Amino acid sequence: MRVKSESGLRFIAWQMLTGDRAKYFGLILAIAFSTFLMSHQMSIFVGLLDRTRSQIRDVRDASIWVMDPGTQYVDEVRAMSLSDLYRVRGVEGVEWAVPLLKGVARLKGADGTFRNSILLGVDDATLTGLPQRFLAGHWDALRAPKTVAVDRVGYAYFFGGPPYATGQEIELGPLVVRVGAVVDASPPFVNLPVVYARFSESVEMVGREPRQLSFILAKARPGVGESDLCARIRSATGLKALTSDEFGWDTIRYYIKNTGIPINFGITISIALLVGALVSGQTFSLFILENMKYFGALKAIGVTSMRIVGMIVMQALIVLAIGYSIGISLTALFFEVNKDSLDLRGFRLIPEVMLLAGGLIFVVVLMATILSVRRVVVDPALVFRG
Amino acid sequence: MEARDASAAVVCRGVKKAFGSGSTRLEVLRGVDLEARYGELTFLVGPSGSGKTTLLSIIAGLLQADGGSVQVLGQELGRLRNGEAALFRLHNIGFVFQQFNLIPALTAAENAAVPLLAAGWKRKEAVSKARELLEDLSMAHRADVLPNKLSGGEQQRVAFARALILSPRLVICDEPTSSLDGPTGRHVMELLRKAALSRERAVLIVTHDARILDFADRVAEISDGVIGRVRQAQGVQ
Numbered sequence: 001m002r003v004k005s006e007s008g009l010r011f012i013a014w015q016m017l018t019g020d021r022a023k024y025f026g027l028i029l030a031i032a033f034s035t036f037l038m039s040h041q042m043s044i045f046v047g048l049l050d051r052t053r054s055q056i057r058d059v060r061d062a063s064i065w066v067m068d069p070g071t072q073y074v075d076e077v078r079a080m081s082l083s084d085l086y087r088v089r090g091v092e093g094v095e096w097a098v099p100l101l102k103g104v105a106r107l108k109g110a111d112g113t114f115r116n117s118i119l120l121g122v123d124d125a126t127l128t129g130l131p132q133r134f135l136a137g138h139w140d141a142l143r144a145p146k147t148v149a150v151d152r153v154g155y156a157y158f159f160g161g162p163p164y165a166t167g168q169e170i171e172l173g174p175l176v177v178r179v180g181a182v183v184d185a186s187p188p189f190v191n192l193p194v195v196y197a198r199f200s201e202s203v204e205m206v207g208r209e210p211r212q213l214s215f216i217l218a219k220a221r222p223g224v225g226e227s228d229l230c231a232r233i234r235s236a237t238g239l240k241a242l243t244s245d246e247f248g249w250d251t252i253r254y255y256i257k258n259t260g261i262p263i264n265f266g267i268t269i270s271i272a273l274l275v276g277a278l279v280s281g282q283t284f285s286l287f288i289l290e291n292m293k294y295f296g297a298l299k300a301i302g303v304t305s306m307r308i309v310g311m312i313v314m315q316a317l318i319v320l321a322i323g324y325s326i327g328i329s330l331t332a333l334f335f336e337v338n339k340d341s342l343d344l345r346g347f348r349l350i351p352e353v354m355l356l357a358g359g360l361i362f363v364v365v366l367m368a369t370i371l372s373v374r375r376v377v378v379d380p381a382l383v384f385r386g
Numbered sequence: 387m388e389a390r391d392a393s394a395a396v397v398c399r400g401v402k403k404a405f406g407s408g409s410t411r412l413e414v415l416r417g418v419d420l421e422a423r424y425g426e427l428t429f430l431v432g433p434s435g436s437g438k439t440t441l442l443s444i445i446a447g448l449l450q451a452d453g454g455s456v457q458v459l460g461q462e463l464g465r466l467r468n469g470e471a472a473l474f475r476l477h478n479i480g481f482v483f484q485q486f487n488l489i490p491a492l493t494a495a496e497n498a499a500v501p502l503l504a505a506g507w508k509r510k511e512a513v514s515k516a517r518e519l520l521e522d523l524s525m526a527h528r529a530d531v532l533p534n535k536l537s538g539g540e541q542q543r544v545a546f547a548r549a550l551i552l553s554p555r556l557v558i559c560d561e562p563t564s565s566l567d568g569p570t571g572r573h574v575m576e577l578l579r580k581a582a583l584s585r586e587r588a589v590l591i592v593t594h595d596a597r598i599l600d601f602a603d604r605v606a607e608i609s610d611g612v613i614g615r616v617r618q619a620q621g622v623q
Binding site: 306 | 446496501502509512
C-alpha cells in the first residue's frame with residue numbers, strides 16, 4: 001500500500017508555515033537580515049581587497065608588469081633605471097615596453113587646501129596606463145606641457161564637482177599644472193586622489209629619484225605566452241616580471257599578510273556570519289520546535305518520518321528562497337544606490353559572494369532543520385506526553 | 387503458532403519496556419497483559435507514571451516493546467518496518483490526543499481531513515468528506531473555523547472526526563476529557579460512544595478521569611507497570 005500523492009502534505013506544510021503570519025514574516029526577515037549582513041560585509045571585504053590592485057587593473061593596454069626584484073606589491077616600489085627599460089625592450093618576444101612612475105605628490109588647490117595624491121607618470125608617447133574612461137576632457141590633452149588628468153576624488157576635493165570641467169590650475173609638487181582631463185580611475189585602497197601626468201614631467205613632480213621609474217609595462221608579441229615572456233624577462237634582465245593577474249594577486253596577498261585591515265575586517269565578517277547564523281538558525285529552530293507536537297501528531301496518525309522531514313525541508317526551502325532573495329536584493333540595492341558615492345566606489349555584489357552567502361545561509365537553515373527534526377524522528381511518542 | 391482471539395482488536399501478552407541503562411534503568415512495563423475487544427470501550431486507568439503512555443505508544447507502534455508480544459488487529463506491529471507501521475496506523479488506527487493537537491492554521495474541516503490528505507487524497511475531496519463527518523458530529527456550521535475559535539468540546543469533536551475519517555478498526559484516545567469540564571466531558575464521551583463504537587471497531591481509552599468511568603465496557607487498571615485487575619461493566623461478556 002503506497003501513498004499516491006504528496007500534495008495533501010504539501011498543503012498542510014504550507015498552511016503550517018504561513019498560517020501564523022507574524023512567525024512566517026519573522027522567519028523570512030531573520031533569513032533576509034542574515035543574508036544581507038553576510039553578503040554586505042563580504043562584498044565590502046572583497047571590494048576592499050580588490051581596491052588594493054586598482055592601479056594594476058586600470059592598466060588595460062599592457063599585460064606584463066616588470067619591477068625591481070625586491071618589489072612585493074604595487075604600493076611599495078624600489079625604483080629602476082631607464083637602462084632597465086631598454087633591456088626589457090630587448091628581450092625576445094616583447095612587442096613593446098613603456099615606463100610607469102608611481103609616487104606620492106602633494107596637490108595644493110588655489111585656496112591653499114592640499115592633499116597627498118597618488119601620482120602615476122605614464123609613457124609620454126603612448127600614454128599607456130591612463131584610464132580609458134574620461135568624464136571630462138580628452139586623453140590627448142595630456143600631450144600639452146604641464147597638464148595632468150585627475151580622478152573624481154581629486155576633482156571633488158579641489159573643485160567640488162561634478163559637473164566636471166577642465167582648465168583649472170593646481171599645484172602639483174613644485175609645479176603649477178593645468179587639469180586637462182577628469183578620468184574615472186578605480187578607487188585605490190586608501191581613498192586618495194589619483195593624478196596622471198606624462199612620465200617625463202612626473203619625475204619632476206615627485207621631486208625625488210630623477211630619471212628613475214617604478215614599473216615597466218610590457219606587451220607580448222602575438223603568439224608569445226605571457227607567462228613564458230615573464231620567465232624570459234626574468235632570465236634576461238634579473239628583474240621581476242609578472243602578469244597583471246599575478247601582480248594583482250601578489251598585492252592582495254601582501255595586504256592580507258602584512259596589514260591588519262583585512263584581518264580585522266575578516267573578524268567583523270566572521271561576527272556577521274555568526275550573528276546571521278544564530279539569528280536565522282535559532283528562529284527556524286524555534287519555528288520547528290513550536291510545531292513539534294503537530295508533527296508528532298502527524299507521525300502518530302501514520303505519516304512516516306521521511307515524509308515529515310520532507311514537509312520541514314519544504315518549509316525551510318520556502319523561507320530560505322524568499323528570505324535569501326530579499327536579503328541579497330537589499331545588498332544589491334545598497335551598492336546600486338551608492339555606486340556613485342566616492343567613498344563606496346568599487347564595492348559591489350559579485351556572483352561569488354551571492355553564492356557563498358546563499359551556501360552559508362543554506363547550511364545554517366539545514367543544520368537548524370536537522371537538529372530540530374531529530375527530536376520528532378527519534379522520539380515519536382512525544383505526542384502522547386500532554 | 388500463536389492463538390488469535392478474533393474478538394480482540396488488541397492483544398498484549400507479557401509486554402515489557404524499560405528506559406535507560408545501568409543504575410538509571412527504569413522498568414516502566416513489567417509484563418503487561420491486556421485485551422481491547424471489538425464493539426467495546428476499553429479503559430486503561432492508572433496513576434501518573436504507571437506506564438499508561440508507554441503502553442499506548444507500544445500499541446500504536448510508536449515504541450518497540452523489549453519483551454512480550456503485541457498484536458493489533460491481528461498484526462504483530464513489532465515485525466513491521468517503520469514505513470509499513472506508519473501506513474498500518476494511517477489506515478487502521480485513529481488517534482485522539484490529550485491536547486487535541488489540531489493544526490492551528492487549518493480549519494476544522496481541513497484538520498479532520500488530515501489523515502485523508504496524508505493518504506494521498508485530493509484536498510477538495512478530502513475536505514468534502516470531512517465536512518460530511520463533521521455534520522454527523524453536529525459541527526457542520528463550524529467546519530470553516532480555525533481551532534483557536536473553537537471551544538474545547540468543539541475541538542474534541544474535530545479530533546474525533548479526524549480519528550474516524552478513514553474508518554479505522556481501532557481508535558486510541560489519550561485522556562480525551564482531561565481538558566474539558568465535567569458536563570462537556572460527559573457529552574463528548576456520549577458522542578464518542580455513539581460515533582466510534584461499532585461491532586467492527588474497538589476503542590481504547592487511556593484516562594484517569596473518574597467522571598467518565600461509567601462509559602467503559604471494560605476497565606483495566608495499571609499500576610507500577612502491570613495490569614492489576616480488569617473490571618467489566620454489567621452485561622459485558
